Amino acid sequence: MTEAAGLGTDEGHERVEHLAWAFDLVSPDPAERAAALDRHARARREIEAAYERLHEGRFPRLWFRARMRAYSNACGRCFPGALWSGRGYAHGKVSTWPQLPLALLFLEWEARYPQEWTEQAKAWGTKQALIRDLAATDHDQGLRAKLVDLVDLAVQRTYRCKDREYVRVARAVDGDELRDRLHRARCSGNPAARLHAGYVLWLLDRPEIPNTRHVWRTWRSGTLT
Numbered sequence: 001m002t003e004a005a006g007l008g009t010d011e012g013h014e015r016v017e018h019l020a021w022a023f024d025l026v027s028p029d030p031a032e033r034a035a036a037l038d039r040h041a042r043a044r045r046e047i048e049a050a051y052e053r054l055h056e057g058r059f060p061r062l063w064f065r066a067r068m069r070a071y072s073n074a075c076g077r078c079f080p081g082a083l084w085s086g087r088g089y090a091h092g093k094v095s096t097w098p099q100l101p102l103a104l105l106f107l108e109w110e111a112r113y114p115q116e117w118t119e120q121a122k123a124w125g126t127k128q129a130l131i132r133d134l135a136a137t138d139h140d141q142g143l144r145a146k147l148v149d150l151v152d153l154a155v156q157r158t159y160r161c162k163d164r165e166y167v168r169v170a171r172a173v174d175g176d177e178l179r180d181r182l183h184r185a186r187c188s189g190n191p192a193a194r195l196h197a198g199y200v201l202w203l204l205d206r207p208e209i210p211n212t213r214h215v216w217r218t219w220r221s222g223t224l225t
Helices: 009-018 020-026 030-054 061-075 100-112 114-121 124-136 141-155 163-172 176-186 191-204 213-221
Strands: none
Touching: 009 020, 009 100, 020 030, 020 100, 030 061, 030 114, 100 114, 100 124, 100 141, 124 141, 124 163, 141 163, 141 176, 141 191, 163 191, 176 191, 191 213
């Protein structure tokens, strides 16, 4: 990600406030989550309508600019568009980004409800960029705890696109809490968790080894110890 020329700090905080409803996308209350999903779906339909207006025939340049603003505003009212403008941080400095809560929500939604995320907000490149920048930034206690949760959620499931990036996060927040969770996952009855947690723990003990597809395949074959 590059330094943004979009939303300022105040505007970034306003965007988080305007999307406060979106945090119910990961609510444990089914009714709250259903309402948030419905609102997100409506916001996506508004994007489609704004896009169609933007491309319907020929009209004066002034109209085009107004419709372009309307389309951009519509994109910012749901995921993943809410994360595409106003990236008010330089690479690796996401810890002070006003929209950090939305970035963490975006990743948690994908981790907890992957099918819904895929249907309504799929953006693999955005997922990858956020995970990499979160691994590279400073980590206060609250952010560290959230990232440990995300790594734990990722190892519990069948591999999804860009999940390999979470190894960066695991190495960045390595510690007793993370390792305790990984050890529990490795000893669980979940085959995916046992496999993924074992691999992450193995890499944590070998920081000099890169996390590549070749290393993963070789480790799975049992030829790396």
